[in-house]
Amino acid sequence: MIDPASRRDEIGHLVLEDGKVREFLAGEAPARFDGQVISAEGMWVVPGLIDMHVHLRDPGYEWKEDIVSGTRAAAAGGFTSVACMANTNPVDDSPEVVRYIMGKARREGFANVFPVAAVTRGLEGKEMADFSELADAGAVAFSDDGKPVENPLLFRRAMEYVRPFGYRMLSHAEDHVLAGGGAAHEGWTARRLGIPGIPSAAEEVAIARDILIARQVGGKLHIQHISTKMGVDLLRMARRAGLDVTGETAPHYFTLTDAALEGYDTNAKMNPPLRGEDDRMAILEGIQDGTIDAIACDHAPHESYVKKCEFATAANGIVGLQTSLPLSLSLLAGGKVDPARLVDLLSAGPARILGLRGKGTLADGADADVTIVDPEVEWEFGPGEVLSKSKNSPFLGWKMRGRAAATICGGRVRHSTLDGVSPDA
Amino acid sequence: MEWHRRHVLGLSDFRPEEMEFVIDTARSMEEVLTRDIKKVPALRGKTVVNLFFEASTRTRTSFEMAGKRLSADVVNFSSGTSSVAKGETLLDTARNIEAMKPNILVVRHSASGAALFLSRHVSCSIINAGDGANEHPSQGLLDLYTILKAKGKIAGLKIAIVGDILHSRVVRSDLHSLGRMGAKLWLCGPAPLVPREMERTGAVVTGDIREAVRGADVIIMLRIQLERQKTAYFPSLREYSRMYGLNREVFSLAKDDAVIMHPGPINRGVELSDELADCERSLVLRQVESGVAVRMALLYLLAGGSHVAH
Numbered sequence: 001m002i003d004p005a006s007r008r009d010e011i012g013h014l015v016l017e018d019g020k021v022r023e024f025l026a027g028e029a030p031a032r033f034d035g036q037v038i039s040a041e042g043m044w045v046v047p048g049l050i051d052m053h054v055h056l057r058d059p060g061y062e063w064k065e066d067i068v069s070g071t072r073a074a075a076a077g078g079f080t081s082v083a084c085m086a087n088t089n090p091v092d093d094s095p096e097v098v099r100y101i102m103g104k105a106r107r108e109g110f111a112n113v114f115p116v117a118a119v120t121r122g123l124e125g126k127e128m129a130d131f132s133e134l135a136d137a138g139a140v141a142f143s144d145d146g147k148p149v150e151n152p153l154l155f156r157r158a159m160e161y162v163r164p165f166g167y168r169m170l171s172h173a174e175d176h177v178l179a180g181g182g183a184a185h186e187g188w189t190a191r192r193l194g195i196p197g198i199p200s201a202a203e204e205v206a207i208a209r210d211i212l213i214a215r216q217v218g219g220k221l222h223i224q225h226i227s228t229k230m231g232v233d234l235l236r237m238a239r240r241a242g243l244d245v246t247g248e249t250a251p252h253y254f255t256l257t258d259a260a261l262e263g264y265d266t267n268a269k270m271n272p273p274l275r276g277e278d279d280r281m282a283i284l285e286g287i288q289d290g291t292i293d294a295i296a297c298d299h300a301p302h303e304s305y306v307k308k309c310e311f312a313t314a315a316n317g318i319v320g321l322q323t324s325l326p327l328s329l330s331l332l333a334g335g336k337v338d339p340a341r342l343v344d345l346l347s348a349g350p351a352r353i354l355g356l357r358g359k360g361t362l363a364d365g366a367d368a369d370v371t372i373v374d375p376e377v378e379w380e381f382g383p384g385e386v387l388s389k390s391k392n393s394p395f396l397g398w399k400m401r402g403r404a405a406a407t408i409c410g411g412r413v414r415h416s417t418l419d420g421v422s423p424d425a
Numbered sequence: 426m427e428w429h430r431r432h433v434l435g436l437s438d439f440r441p442e443e444m445e446f447v448i449d450t451a452r453s454m455e456e457v458l459t460r461d462i463k464k465v466p467a468l469r470g471k472t473v474v475n476l477f478f479e480a481s482t483r484t485r486t487s488f489e490m491a492g493k494r495l496s497a498d499v500v501n502f503s504s505g506t507s508s509v510a511k512g513e514t515l516l517d518t519a520r521n522i523e524a525m526k527p528n529i530l531v532v533r534h535s536a537s538g539a540a541l542f543l544s545r546h547v548s549c550s551i552i553n554a555g556d557g558a559n560e561h562p563s564q565g566l567l568d569l570y571t572i573l574k575a576k577g578k579i580a581g582l583k584i585a586i587v588g589d590i591l592h593s594r595v596v597r598s599d600l601h602s603l604g605r606m607g608a609k610l611w612l613c614g615p616a617p618l619v620p621r622e623m624e625r626t627g628a629v630v631t632g633d634i635r636e637a638v639r640g641a642d643v644i645i646m647l648r649i650q651l652e653r654q655k656t657a658y659f660p661s662l663r664e665y666s667r668m669y670g671l672n673r674e675v676f677s678l679a680k681d682d683a684v685i686m687h688p689g690p691i692n693r694g695v696e697l698s699d700e701l702a703d704c705e706r707s708l709v710l711r712q713v714e715s716g717v718a719v720r721m722a723l724l725y726l727l728a729g730g731s732h733v734a735h
Contacts (some may be wrong), residue, residue: 191622194537194558194597264538308546310515310536312557 001045004344005351005361014045016368019411024362038413038421040372043405046343047362048080048369051321052350053145053170053224053248053296056082056113059100060089065301065389067101070321071109073299073387075414077322078404080111080369081359082299083350085145086118093118093129095137102138110414111407112369114140114354116170119158123147128158135167140354143170145224146271148206150176156213163219168246168353170222173206173231174272183312185273189258195311200228200279203272207231211238211245222353223247225298227272229282236291246353247286248294251320251327252394254283260394266307266314267394270300287345288336294349297324301390319388322381323395329375329402339375347371368411372418375402428726432544432551435560436601444602448570450722451715457494458718468497471728472527476519477554478504478534483689483713484554484563488531491720497728500527515539516546523547529727532556537594550727552720558592564688565598567719569606571712572643575684580607583680585637587613587669588647588696589658591620595647595688600626613637614647614669617658634669639678645686646671646696662695672698684708 001012001024013029015022029037051074057065074082084101086092092101098115105113117139121127123146131142142162148171149155159169179202184190186197207223211234214221223235226249238245252270257277260268268274286292300317307314328346331337351360358367381398383391407415412424426446436444457465473492475485485501492499502522515534522530529550532540537557544551555561572579584603590596590612604610610628612619613636624630631637638644649665659665671685685697685707693699701707 188622188625191620192597192625194556194560194592194594196558197620264541305514305516308516310534310539310542312536 001362002339002343003047003362004340005047005348006363008362009340014362014370016370016408016411019368021362021364021366021368023364038372038406038418040405044339044373044375045362046371046373047347047360047366048407048409049078049325049346049371050081050083050350050356050360051079051296051299051324052083052294052354053250054082054084054299054321055087055301055317056084056101057301058088058104059097063389064303067104067113068108068110069387069389070299070301071105071111071113073319073321075110075407075409076387076404078325078371078373078407079321080371080407080409080414081114081356082111082321083114083116083140083354085116085143087123087146091118091122092116092139093121093123093134095133098134098137098139111409114138114356116141116143116145118142119144119149119169120154125149125151125154128154128161131162131167132165135165140356141168141170141222143172143224145170145172148172148174148176152209152213155210156217159213159219159221160217163217166220166355168220168222168355170224171206171210172224173203173210175202175205178202178205183269183273184261185258185275187258187276189261193261193264195261198271198273200230200275203228204230204234207234211243214238214243214245215241219244221245225250225253225272225296226283226286226292227253227275227279229279232282232286232291235286239291246293247291248296249283249287249292250296250298251324252318254280254287254331255327256280256394264311265394266309266311267318267392267396269311269314269316270298270318271316284331287331292345293353295324295328295345296350297321301388302392303390304392307392317392319386319390319393322385322387323393323398323400325373325404326400326402327395332375368408370408371404372406373402374405377401377403377405379403430727432540433562433723433727434540434544434551434553436562436565436598437560439601439605441605444566444569444606447566447719447722447726448573450726451566451570451718454721454725455714455718457721458714464494464496466496467725468492468495468728471497471529473497473499473529473531473724474522474527475499475501475531475554476522476533477502478515478539479555481533481555484533487713487716488552488554488720491717491724494717495721495724497724515543519543519547523549529724552723552727555594558594558597560598561594562598563716563720563723564595565602566723567712567715568595568599568645568686569602570715570719571686571708572603574711574715575708576642579603582608582642583611583640584608584643584645585611585613585641586645586647587634587637587671589618589650590614590623590647591618592650593647599645600628604628611637611641615659615665634671634675635678638671638675641679641683643684643686644671644676644679648688648690649692649696666695670696670698671701673700676701686712688712
């Protein structure tokens, strides 16, 4: 049992009742127990994993993914909660859309879904969305992910306005103008392949801007999908300055570099782009020293034909919910990240950042969201394994080590590979 | 040597002996072009489709001429007259053309990697006639052939390439063809158009045209692609011409027998002064001649020929 939020890492057992953790007890379970018993000997029992950055494409792009297929992939990947971004159609800038997402997830989903609503109406970067109404409907944070607020004054006003309410702004930090229409990290690979580059500075300028605005007006800021060395350095600096700034990275940024673009592989195209080896090493360092607070996969499903095309026009993004945990488990090799830190990055961290009460911990009274991790099992991520509607992953065919053996959400088994344990209807 | 390639997508994986083989074949083809009847039946019954998604007159004409000299049926497809404008994907367009059973597709596209992408999804042969800023292999080979004819060798030559290196597919192919044959390459242009990373190719990168041209055997001037200048990479054409244009004074720094090349079309008075464009040491029209011969050689080899029919 590993629960970093209550600083526990021990052999124990967990009693779940009525969708809550009744007790987290040390030592062997009692010989007699009325109810279903799941044995997880040799495995890790951890608070349900939380991915705070996914695109469920619902409403509006249900051929790519929907709330049911996306949460099914989440559950199979060990996630009991996901936070979904606002670039749906219609955009999640109204309470109706927030309620639609939450309602559908509650009725038909396989995991909890926490909507992240838009900062500006229609993600157009012109007028602020109605924050309080969106938050009252259930939005847990705000982001114009993918189309970041370009106008610094508007972003300042939004940060300032929401500060008294304690909402967190999640920033896809990118200076679009400086990105210059690029399609891959500006480095040797892009130069050699003749692909227009996206300089690291396009991300770093925006991170710096947002941090400085947060410093000016206060409030809670979160930097999404950090991919560069200087991005990690800027976050570290903001923290040392005592600002409430958090940051996430994605498994692909600590697993791959732009070398994966060889042969113009469109499944290695995402935004921010895969960077260089120096950046990858700096991300690892940021994970180890605690600068980075969360791992989030930026699950971005796309139908095959928008990836099966020339590189420049291919859509950005990859699916990640089923590979995030195994790729994160690879961080254990070398011993620089211990299991408790890993669980923090994948569960307690995102719960803290988004202020999700009852999530990210196994403490008595917490929600009965539990993931059982088999850290040793070896398996292959073949196309048949993909539960998303889309299969755009650079990790297809990879040999993986470790996966979720069972995922329990609100006391219901939503995924299981354990003998004798089948998902609840 | 035996020819095993099904496609010519780029020169990045061409061995020197393969390039020499193409050049030898091109020599035989050039002999055909000296005859009264400049046509041989080598590709009779074969179909070549020029699939051009980007405006091009000379490359398309050169391939068309090459195909016709070999008696192939040549069909031209250009995006202006096609369903591309109606939103069809590249792959669908290519598959539709492929269903008409051509033997060779000659592809020009604005996206880097487009030819490689198509080669994975169609069964006929593909010649890359320029993909984005990636490669233009027939240009790389014709530059090699042109220099060989003029200088008799490549190894040891100082070759300066001046202009928009960033967007140039010609450079990326020349680096393979000329570089692999032993030339010492210098890349020069305004810094925003000459990525520092290009030093990784082994070429010398400089912002000083005098340094690049000094002692050079060959100077390849690139077209300033005004159509690509969505944002300014340099202050003005006047400034460009002053700093990176080749004129009589700069050219005098090169070797006495230095030659000037340009893949065309030339912006006279911008990258190349009017008088130099037409001087006796300009090989621009020789490049065009070599181009037809090299493209005949590529079509011939891909269509299954292993020796030239006389």
